[in-house]
Amino acid sequence: MFVKRRSGFTLIELLVVIAIIAILIGLLLPAVQKVRDAAARTKCQNNLKQIGLACHNYNDTLNTLPPGVTRSGGNPRLFEYWSWLARLMPFVEQDNLYRQADTWQRTTGSYINGTPPYYWWPWGGFWLNPPTPPGNPALGTIVNIYTCPADGRTLQIWNDTGDHLTIAFTSYLGVAGASGDFNNISANKQLLGMFYYRSSMRLTDVTDGLSNTLMAGERPPSADLYYGWWFAGAGWDGSGVGDVVLGSTELGYAASLGCPASKVGLQQGRVNDPCDQVHFWSLHAGGANFVRGDGSVRMIPYYANKVFPPLCTAQNGEIQSADDF
Numbered sequence: 238m239f240v241k242r243r244s245g246f247t248l249i250e251l252l253v254v255i256a257i258i259a260i261l262i263g264l265l266l267p268a269v270q271k272v273r274d275a276a277a278r279t280k281c282q283n284n285l286k287q288i289g290l291a292c293h294n295y296n297d298t299l300n301t302l303p304p305g306v307t308r309s310g311g312n313p314r315l316f317e318y319w320s321w322l323a324r325l326m327p328f329v330e331q332d333n334l335y336r337q338a339d340t341w342q343r344t345t346g347s348y349i350n351g352t353p354p355y356y357w358w359p360w361g362g363f364w365l366n367p368p369t370p371p372g373n374p375a376l377g378t379i380v381n382i383y384t385c386p387a388d389g390r391t392l393q394i395w396n397d398t399g400d401h402l403t404i405a406f407t408s409y410l411g412v413a414g415a416s417g418d419f420n421n422i423s424a425n426k427q428l429l430g431m432f433y434y435r436s437s438m439r440l441t442d443v444t445d446g447l448s449n450t451l452m453a454g455e456r457p458p459s460a461d462l463y464y465g466w467w468f469a470g471a472g473w474d475g476s477g478v479g480d481v482v483l484g485s486t487e488l489g490y491a492a493s494l495g496c497p498a499s500k501v502g503l504q505q506g507r508v509n510d511p512c513d514q515v516h517f518w519s520l521h522a523g524g525a526n527f528v529r530g531d532g533s534v535r536m537i538p539y540y541a542n543k544v545f546p547p548l549c550t551a552q553n554g555e556i557q558s559a560d561d562f
Contacts, residue, residue: 305432377403407467447530
């Protein structure tokens with residue numbers, strides 16, 4: 238006599254096993270996501286730390302910070318609309334890319350008198366038919382230190398078929414003060430930040446204190462990808478605002494997009510909301526990372542929006558510390 242052994246599970250046993258596996262997966266996935274989010278946040282903070290260090294090295298070398306947006310103001314036409322991030326390239330181990338971009342803008346020597354061909358214009362002759370020459374090669378080159386891994390859009394290039402350009406993005410914009418647009422940069426210098434159109438700020442000019450002044454912070458590219466171009470971005474009005482610099486109260490930028498004034502400042506955003514491009518925010522939970530004038534990095538929580546503006550100006554005499562919350 239012998240006992241016949243079962244060769245498989247009953248249906249009920251199988252369903253129980255499947256249910257247990259589903260529960261375990263449900264418990265595991267949030268934990269994995271939290272680890273990924275924490276890693277992205279740490280990498281993002283490290284990027285800003287390196288950018289802050291590069292700004293200090295630039296200042297030590299040239300006795301000034303890079304302009305938020307460079308304009309030549311006449312001939313020769315060099316570094317037209319290059320952003321502060323573009324000017325920082327030699328200080329973030331991008332010497333080869335800097336030389337390539339600089340060599341490109343000097344091609345044919347047309348930069349001397351600002352004549353065609355438009356190699357000196359960062360976007361090339363995009364308006365011509367056919368569009369020649371193409372944009373500066375750096376325009377479509379990803380620089381990892383300028384991207385946040387939490388936003389996958391910054392980790393790939395975008396082919397702007399309308400303007401015949403290849404674009405790479407940044408997650409970090411220079412802090413322009415209250416507003417860096419053309420309506421404000423000449424109105425009240427005390428309300429400006431460390432980076433704005435044709436700025437020439439030195440670290441010693443930051444009278445509000447380097448540890449109390451934000452240098453750069455997070456703002457993902459816009460929903461339509463027309464804002465957030467790291468190498469050269471004209472912004473909404475030609476001042477670079479929205480592309481490479483941003484203020485705490487960009488009301489003009491918001492109005493130009495048909496967005497309410499309540500959208501400015503520091504608050505949670507969504508990638509697919511075009512109005513969230515007018516304020517600082519991040520894809521991290523709870524706030525956005527910023528590098529301060531002294532090179533230190535910290536996350537500023539969204540609930541600090543009411544005291545956020547004083548941290549953005551460099552010479553307005555406010556008594557506000559980024560460690561107060």
